[in-house]
């Protein structure tokens with residue numbers, strides 16, 4: 503008789519791989535958890551464009567059963583004032599899979615990419631209300647460097 507597994511995946515069995523177009527539905531569902539609800543079709547279109555670029559990386563974390571339980575999007579860019587760096591522009595781990603090392607593994611892979619391409623720093627902006635992220639990043643060695651206000655305007659408004 504097979505023993506029933508607990509939770510959505512086996513603890514400690516999280517792995518990380520590059521995202522594929524077929525991950526769009528899972529990535530979309532997790533985007534909702536991040537507070538950016540999106541249709542799988544929208545995410546698929548964005549993924550197609552992003553995956554075609556050398557300056558972008560999308561990684562997914564898989565639970566022990568091959569289900570996608572987290573994703574990270576990082577992009578490399580060069581700014582006049584701050585040089586060549588990699589920015590983590592999105593990261594989320596499914597609520598039921600948190601504190602099992604998925605976030606740490608995703609960030610470690612993004613950092614390995616940053617080292618490989620010669621980035622001077624890895625940066626991330628995180629909303630002040632994301633309390634767990636303000637425990638998470640310092641635990642990985644990230645140091646808070648400033649507080650910003652994000653302004654937004656539609657280009658044709």
Ligand SMILES: CC(C)(COP(=O)(O)OP(=O)(O)OC[C@H]1O[C@@H](n2cnc3c(N)ncnc32)[C@H](O)[C@@H]1OP(=O)(O)O)[C@@H](O)C(=O)NCCC(=O)NCCS
Pocket residue numbers: 536592593594595596599600601602603604605606607626627628629632633634635637638639641642
């Ligand atoms: C932040 C987030 C990505 C962390 O993912 P995770 O897979 O749970 O993180 P890990 O299990 O790899 O945690 C690594 C370490 O970070 C710290 N940490 C993570 N979550 C924490 C929490 N809620 N409280 C305190 N410390 C925490 C711990 O030191 C942890 O190590 P430990 O579990 O051995 O003590 C996840 O909580 C999440 O998706 N939050 C909502 C979205 C978000 O805030 N995204 C980041 C926006 S940029």
